[in-house]
Amino acid sequence: MSAKIAVKGLKKGFITDQGLLQVVNGISFDVADGEFVAFVGPSGCGKTTLMNIIAGFDPPDEGTVKVDGASRSGPSAKGILISQHGSVFPWLTVQQNLMFGLNGHAPSNKEQLADHYADLVGLKGFEMSYPHELSGGMLKRAELARALVVKPEILYMDEPFSALDALLSLRMRKEFLRILAEERHTVVLITHDVEEAIHLADRIFVLSARPAHIKATFAVPFEHPRRLSSPEAQGLKESILRELGV
Ligand SMILES: Nc1ncnc2c1ncn2[C@@H]1O[C@H](COP(=O)(O)OP(=O)(O)O)[C@@H](O)[C@H]1O
Ligand SMILES: [Mg+2]
Structure with missing residues (x-):
């Protein structure tokens, strides 16, 4: 089966006063139809830049993004981006x-x-x-x-709950999971919150510091509803934090 989203060799830099700032450095991954993937990475590593490319709002310097096998150069009606800064x-x-x-x-x-x-x-x-x-x-x-x-067939979410306090963020995640159980979407989530990624995603990509590349990939094999305090979830959290250098 072909991937819902196929990303190959993405690179992106910005010209600044100090010269070229390389932000995304060779990112490739596939997302299956109905899959929920999360990217976690340190602040400033290039998460939003990566998301804007994947969602079609920004062109990469190199690499391709295909949705349902078709190359794309702009935002498509199949996907919706929930941005960090809000969009109502x-x-x-x-x-x-x-x-x-x-x-x-x-x-x-x-x-x-x-x-x-x-x-x-x-x-x-x-x-x-x-x-x-x-x-x-x-x-x-x-x-x-x-x-x-x-x-939307695809939901692109850039730190959607990070402006909320811990309790509200947890409630939103639970409600989001309830909605996803009823109406399945393919989801790409970007977050700096490892626990949020473990709570929600089927697969987690860990990004390096800028320029971002994928350092490690983790499957999240736990059934929903997930108990984040379980030894397995805690162990996964530790492994991811280790990759993040924490
Ligand atoms: N349009 C731009 N022009 C120049 N630099 C940018 C631009 N967008 C982002 N950057 C720089 O790229 C880096 C990554 O930014 P960003 O993708 O927003 O990180 P994150 O979302 O992981 O916090 C930062 O150093 C930021 O200053
Ligand atoms: Mg960001």
């Missing part, structure tokens, strides 16, 4: 934000779909609220719902 429109209500990306539906259907997904992420009753009226956690829910409502 502040001037639209939750419902309007969710309806924004829905084409080809009758208006009443759009409303229904928007409200269904608001409900799914726990935002029932806040459909008419504006982003500034929401807490940080609710805003993240809105982001997630906005991505899910268009039923």
Whole structure:
């Protein structure tokens, strides 16, 4: 079977005042259809740069990204990026934000779909609220719902929960897993949180410090719901932290 996402030999650098800053240094990997992969790496190693290339927002200097076997040079409708900095429109209500990306539906259907997904992420009753009226956690829910409502084949997530406190982040992960159990997507997650990666992913790629390359790959063989305090999960966490040099 061919891969859902096939990435080969990605390289990327930026021209700065100090000269060329090499950021991504030869990254290759495949993601199977329906698979959940996570990248963990130190801050500043090139995670967001890598994600922007994979999601099609930035061209690499070298290498290719194929989705369903087709090379791609821009963002595709098959995938949605949830960025580190958020992407809801502040001037639209939750419902309007969710309806924004829905084409080809009758208006009443759009409303229904928007409200269904608001409900799914726990935002029932806040459909008419504006982003500034929401807490940080609710805003993240809105982001997630906005991505899910268009039923993307691929979800690209760049540190989606890292702005949240530990408790909220854990709750969001649990809800995300519940949603994924109902509606399977292929997911590429980027995070600096090893525990988050172990909680969510089927496979974890450990990135080196900048310029980023894949230092190690770990399968996460645990059934959901996962107990992060289990000796196996703790052992995996230690192995990953060791690769990260911690
Ligand atoms: N557009 C750009 N121009 C110049 N340097 C950049 C640009 N984008 C990112 N960088 C640099 O690339 C490095 C990696 O950044 P980034 O991919 O955001 O890291 P991470 O997401 O892992 O924290 C950083 O040193 C950053 O300053
Ligand atoms: Mg980043």
